[in-house]
Amino acid sequence: MRLRPRSVTLLAALVAGGLTDLVIIVPRVHYAYRSVPLHAMLETAATIIALLTTILLWGRLRQRQRLDDLLLFLAVALLTTTNLLFAAVPAAIWTLPHPFSIWTTVCGSAAAAGLLAAAALAPPMKLHDYEKAARTAIILIAIGLVVMGTIVGLFVDRLPVGLDPARNPTAVGMFAGNNLIVASQILIAALFFVAAFGFTSRADHSGDELLLWLGASAMFGAFARVNYVIYPSLYSQWVYTGDVLRLGWHVLLFVGVAREIQLYQRAYAAKRVLEERRRIARDLHDGLAQELAFIATTARGIADSDSGNSGFRQLASAAERGLGESRRAIASLSDQRGEEPFDRALVQTVEEVAQRLGTRVVIDAEPAGGIPQDRQEQLLRIVREAVTNAARHSAANVVRVQFTNGHGLVLKVEDDGVGFDPTATDASGFGLVTMRERAAAVGGELFLSSAPNKGTQIEVVIP
Template structure:
């Protein structure tokens, strides 16, 4: 299970290593092409995806208040603004001179990478009081300060790239200002460490708990190798298309997949919550209406009917109706996230308390069942416990839930009067044995009833 959660990150790193190794080890592989149009298209697509994912994670922060979400949203916002946004801002300020339009985006991306790295470290802790507004304003303050410093230092900024890219590229050319190379290297390290940490955190979460987190590892792994490729051939800010551009777009494509799955999971959760609330409303209506009326009928029948046999039959009918109503309330009003053992314990306890019988339980919480199986097991449990008390005349019932190798087993045991199963099966109206067998069959399992007159009964359901 853990290997499955980190598999996307392993695949992302494998892709990045393969591309980089091909560039370094194959002299005939061209990794730079002069294509301004495609370069602009990829930049625009990457910026759009980064903004979308940043907005999604900002929404998560508004609901959760987690520091990780706030830092991650801010980091992705800076990575998005460092692309087309900075080009537009510098164009409006008239600072497109081959210097400012390189240094400002790379500086903003370094800050964004540091925020992503910090987000991978802090985990799920909540934003400390007083820091929420500061961290929210940090990306915007970074952009504003960068624009201001760029404008003030526009005449003294060093030349970032000393050479124009060749017509074709067959070997890496590590050239450019040392600060530019350091910035690419630092960004690559930040993304690489963040990728590993996000993958570790995804492995610690249960499946489906945080769908987006599972895709942050491979996305930032690809982003790290994209920056490494820019370090090998640092001409990101030209009209050329590089393998680094393709790896960067691949990282944003993975982020887009994670965002889509996160949105799907969110709306599925909203739909389940709406259904659960409606089920609880119906359960309240049943409890306040049908159950109360049946309880009243039972009490009146017990006192008003003169013939003991008639009274016993009518009280038994009321008990069955109450069992049906309470089973419906449990099915409608309870969350499917409750452990199976807890659900069965509650169902058995309700029946035992009604007849003032004691209940002993031995439940393995590692045993699970899906929704349909839960319903069938609850009905079997209620029927078996009711039969043990009402017909077996026992004052103590034992309930066990256990795992036997690859099978799961539910046991209801009593030391009551017992009965002859062969005789009872010929009487289709007795004890509800047929109903229990049909429900066990629906579980893709079986029910075995072991009983001897005077020696108690054991009902074993295996599935």
């Protein structure tokens, strides 16, 4: 079942928004819980997932080499670096919230959110040299981080912490943070919302599954920042609802990238299978088909020069049938007909037989898509055998092939040749037994109508 991007993003908004409302409305549900191990586990999981996601996004960039993929890679890489350098490492050094950690994290997150929104809105433009563009962008971001860290470090004594570290987080009311920090979190939340709507809209138009998950994950990221606006988080010993939602952003992003890798693997496997099929088809064409063609031509020439020698005539017929089967196998292996409608495959098959045997055919085939491959295969074998018999044995001026796709499938092959008496003919003659078996194999039935000097009609009906 194909997921609808808008439905997935809406579900993410309902879950994240519902959790936020639950914390606000229900007094018994706290927005913060003291747990050093749980906080460490969440931060570790988020960091590992972010690192893996960054690596996978680099693979997507290498594969597609597009501007939007470059911006997405840079956004996640910057967010990962910011959390690692300015949040995780300082938390291990300082036991209390430090202005340097707070402000560098906020500034870095804002820049990353801006890149994420740009990735959602950027056109899918091809990059001439994606490696050079990525290298330049990474260098500029690294310089920017150093400059940001230097500026924050110079003014660290003048920057506010945001909350009084001496107070218990659960005793702090809503919207109690520093105004500048709150404004920054609002900006980050707005950028995440823009990214969520942008990725969802693009997923609707392109069908790209990664964009679907990006829209949902960005929605979690936006509500995480909304939670930080309502309940500012500064404490490494406490777990906030915003921390849980931020982990949700990382998890959904990783799911999307993992699904992308899975699709790449399937496409690569299918490509290798197709290459191997085509190799086998080339071997068949250059080997078996050429030898069968030589046998058929030689045997037919001997049979025509000596009309009384039926053995060579039978040998030529067998070789020609084998040649037809080998050509059909080559076409199938080469994927020349893989997903084409049955009516087109029917026309191509009949014209191949008619051209090889030098007979005139008239084809009337209604459009027919969606017929199972095994059913198509059996019907094409039946029509090949029937047209071959008409061309070789009936002395017909014209062979008519008709296919209708109304109430069931009906395939008719009729000629204006000499005809024969079906009751006086060996039932195994002209491949009738094989054709009946093929019709029965696909749930159909074969009907034969013929009389001397009245031509022959073969009809296959599949309800």
